[in-house]
Amino acid sequence: MSTTLDAPAVESLRNALRGPVITPHDPTYDEARTIYNAMIDRHPAALVRCADAGDVMAAVDRVRDNGLELAVMGGGHSGPGLCLVDGGVTLDLSPMRWVRVDPEQRTAYVGGGSLIGDLDHATASFGLAVPAGIVSTTGVGGLTLGGGHGYLTRKYGLTVDNLLSADVVLADGSFVTASATEHPDLFWALRGGGGNFGVVTAFTFRLHPVDTVGVAITLWPVDRTPDVVSWYREFLPQAPEDVYGFFAELVVPPGPPFPEELHGRKMCAMVGCWTGDADRLEETFSVVNEAGPPAFHFTAPMPYAALQSHFDALIPPGLQWYWRGDFFDDIPDAAAEVHRRYGEGIPTDLCTMHMYPVDGAASRVGADETAWSYRDAVWSAVFGGIDADPANAATIKRWCTDYWSEMHPYSMGGAYVNFVGADEDADRVRSTYRGHYERLARVKRGYDPYNLFHANQNVLPARET
Structure with a gap:
């Protein structure tokens, strides 16, 4: 691949597109190449702001024909910064932020540059929603293609369990719609296979009735982690599917709903969501006392869209981020002790660890129905080193990697692909896709045989036999 973009190539791009082509000579260049994770500092030769699918098709053709490196940016939330490539071209889909809801069919048609907050806002007006993340600034595209x-x-x-179709620009510049009946092999691969197969310019999702939900936030002192984990690992998998609760370790942030005396203290926590009858919220989460008296327990009804954006202010764009992940089907006592030690050793105020439930309805989808290969997992964990100060980048990365390294032997071997870092090797990607890797490689060969789309957790095209 080439890493240069000469003036004629830039002019060809500009003449072919409705959206702007931003190069290092433009005053908006630094702003355009800034993404959510401030630890990433890459310098594309150009950022192409695609106005529509036609722009994407034209840009893919010209990038491919000029032998350039290519990356795709949806929401710019990629932890490892895979939406930017030094010296190449980033297709920026941010102008394609739109959502069209069909309340009668309970579907949403969503532009490839949309954020989760855009989707939640549009669907909430109709009392509908789709499972998708916990931070509203996350891009719909990256989250969905990873599984969600x-x-x-x-x-x-999962998000992909509610995906009905996807509009895709392929490596040859053609446009297709993938669904259960059109390009079903591609549709299978898109549901968890990441950005390996093309540029998704729009998604169609199935929606569900969701309006006001019950929220429960419970904190315990971090030295109580083994007791809390012992309770949580039994409670959560057996709980009704209207109950959701992720386990976390954190430093209590200043501000409501937390009392001032807890601000800055290291805690373990469960953050819960209840989609059942509103009058049963208190009763449902009263079981937290079985883990021992909490230091703080808060419950309240909340619009679902408000819950989705509830933690946005804690982790705004522009922070230093380094993360890794793993799937778990159990949390043995020895693992609970690891959680306690690293919770007590959180190095800066925003570093955290979350274990998100991926059981319940997600576990009832057939193991081979989508590219997501861990239907037998109970939790998807992320170990997140986060801080505002670049001087702390090495410290938060070391805490994250050490924590992950000690927990990995208790894991199932792979991770949610969006939590796999750019510095992790090809074997890590294979372990994430398990027995699905070879099938993904065959789909890759059919739709992107020369691996144009490789700025991702890459699946190599299968060799011809």
């Missing part, structure tokens, strides 16, 4: 989980996963499955 969130507060509604135990009730309604």
